[in-house]
Amino acid sequence: MLQVYNTYSLEKEDFAPQEAGKITMYLCGPTVYNYIHIGNARSAVAFDTIRRYLEWRGYEVNFVSNFTDLGDKVIAQGEKEGLTEQEVADKYAAAFAEDTRQLNIKPATSRPRATEYMKEMVEFVERLLEQGQAYEVNGNVYFSTKKFKNYTALSHQNMEQLEENAAGRLGEEDQEDKQDPTDFALWKSESRPDVVAWSSPWGPGRPGWHLECSVMNDQLLGETIDIHAGGIDLTFPHHTNELAQSESYHHRQFVRYWLHNGFVNVNDEKMSKSLGNFVTIHDLLKTDIDPQGLRFFLAKTNYRRAISYSSDRLDQTQGELDRLYRAYQGLLDANAVAPAGQVSEQVQNQVAELEESFIEAMDDDFNTENAVTVIFDLATLANKVQNQETATQGDLECLANRLQTWLGIFGIEQLTKEVVLTPDQEALLAERAAARAAKDFQTSDAIRDQLLITGLVVRDSPQGQTWELK
RNA sequence: GGUGGCAUAGCCAAGUGGUAAGGCAUGGGUCUGCAACACCCUGAUCGCCGGUUCGACUCCGGUUGCCACCUCCA
Missing domain, CATH: 1.20.120.640 (Anticodon-binding domain of a subclass of class I aminoacyl-tRNA synthetases)
Known part of the structure; x- marks a missing residue:
């Protein structure tokens, strides 16, 4: 019996999908504004490995993972590179595809982008407003966390604590607009002239960061999905807010099993862009490492456990x-x-x-x-x-x-290495074989050393010489 | 401060009540003309203190250290 650890209950639970033999699974994908680093890749690898296992066990897995192709980070990167938001998103979505291809991550069943679901997001917000779960102020729409029961059930936070912490960091604008410090934005007004905005009943703006996942889940997988996955850091606020939105919208369970992966650490610290201790997959793959070795490194540790990264490991x-x-x-x-x-x-x-x-x-x-x-x-x-x-x-x-x-x-599918010999290597191997046949071991050993320098490890067996790349 | 997690040999790491899996590295052996590969053998009483128990790495209490989330973040 398959058991999975559900972040919601903090326990291992028997796994049974809603529909026998079929699994709906959603993984929060990257904001495409930069190259992914090893930590980002870990999440993709971990859940790809889980998906492959589930498929091997006979499940049909509808695996949806998104690209967030809008937001402040995309805008900022666009300014830095002199590109439009769309161009930034396209560039790094392509880079993501290439990096994950090299890590042999299976393409998602669907890979939706936030900007493809604007209409649905607006409709989603409208319904929450109609239901009184949300309110509009100055072109912004906020979700009332207090009107959703068990808002903290997934994050296991204490509501009073959360409120206290949130109150301490409210910006001026939020202070005026938010009815409660823990409320979060469903729609943010956008009035800067050179920034992309979408029209809505509340004026031009952009969707809040959690909305897209709720909407894409709804559109592509249904009201209740089996597995929702992502990094442990997404538990709060991202998944907490997704859950609140979706369950308010549908009035039924949003996710049956919440699965969260642990971090990749460097010197016991989380690898992150802000700490500057990250290595991008893009750069790492430029070196002579075996992409499958990297894949194995990320896949062999249980998805919930932290991985310490170092080149030695x-x-x-x-x-x-x-x-x-x-x-x-x-x-x-x-x-x-x-x-x-x-x-x-x-x-x-x-x-x-x-x-x-x-x-x-x-x-x-x-x-x-x-x-x-x-x-x-x-x-x-x-x-x-x-x-x-x-x-x-x-x-x-x-x-x-x-x-x-x-x-x-585990995503390791290329088990043999194609060795293309250079003409020199071929000549040396032939020479060595002849020397061995003549029992001229001094010569054959010298040639073996020579071949090693060229990157070829030569071994002798009863069937003759064999070789592999060093 | 709140919440969640981690602490087992040089390194990675399994193991939730009965005398510590596995891998890498190290050392020894077999094989080999030599070597490599492969195979065999080789190492820890489980952060610390106390308790429960016939018996604890495994349960309970305490303690120390580390990480993460509570702000964007896989």
Whole structure:
């Protein structure tokens, strides 16, 4: 039985979607005003991994994730780069697509943009006004938090505390307009002449930051969705306000399971733009790192746990992944010379046992640490079996298949590395093979060192030389 | 101040009452002409104090340190 930790209840709960076999899932996507950093990518990777697991378990997942393509940050970036809001959004949406492609994140079922839902957002606000949940002042529309019961249920905050904190930082304008310091904007008037604004019954303006997610959920997934995901920092105020809006609008449960991912830390601090301790995926991928190593680094830690980022840790993870690559490659190599035959009962049983463990781990709120342990157990088994003369092609294929499947859930799908040899390397390898045949080990060892300098690790086996990129 | 979370070997980390999974690194061994790969072996009493219990990393109380949210933020 799959269990997930619900931020709303602070407990692991049995997971059952509204409709058997189908899951509606929404992930809060980025504001497209800049390149994403490792922390942003973690959220995308974590929930992509969860999605892949759910799909492997047979669910059909309708996965919606948005782009916020308006707002102060987009405007400010536009001024900095001399671009319009639209141009900024397009540029960084494209960059997001490229970064996430390299991290092998599956495209969302739908990727809506806020500006595509202006009409619906205005209608949404109108209805909240009609219902008396909101009020309009000077072209701004605010949501009355006090008129929504259990406003703090998701964030587990204390309403009095929240009010006290909010009161202490109200701007002048807010002070005049807001009836209560905890009220939040559904619509903000915009009168600056050179800034994009949308028309509304309350005059030109822009939607409040939480509105788009409520509206897109409503439009694309329905009144009640199964999973709503995002970073833990979104719990308050973003998700709190979304929930308040949507449930006020529909008068029914908005989200069945709230899932929140932990941060990527640098020196025990949250990676963030404001602290300046961030590394963008865009820059990182320019280096010679293996994108899959980065993906594995982000995916192998349970989504709720904090990840400490450092290049040393990234390297360590790469070493782990390389071991898995080698196990897989070994299976393929062995398969080429193994006798044909069905999978043996022993291998079948061992693999079945491992699969049970794998599922048990992932069913426990996506315990990826334990799932990875199972993958390593499988790799060890694969390494042993491929060295046995009795191994059949059926055995090897069975093991390779499982390794591929489970790593695939983690988003690691390219398990073999295509090595393109330079003419020099080819010549050296041929020369070395000849030297070895002549038992001229001094020459062959020298050539091995030479090849290592060119980035090629050469190994000898009974079948001859093998090589891989360093 | 309020709220949520974390603290296990050099590093990453599993484990919620019965004498501490796994990976990386280290050291030793087998294999190898040598090496690499692979395989085998090798390490911690679980932040601290107290309590409950036949027995606690695991429950309870306290304490220390760290992080996050309460303002935009994955």
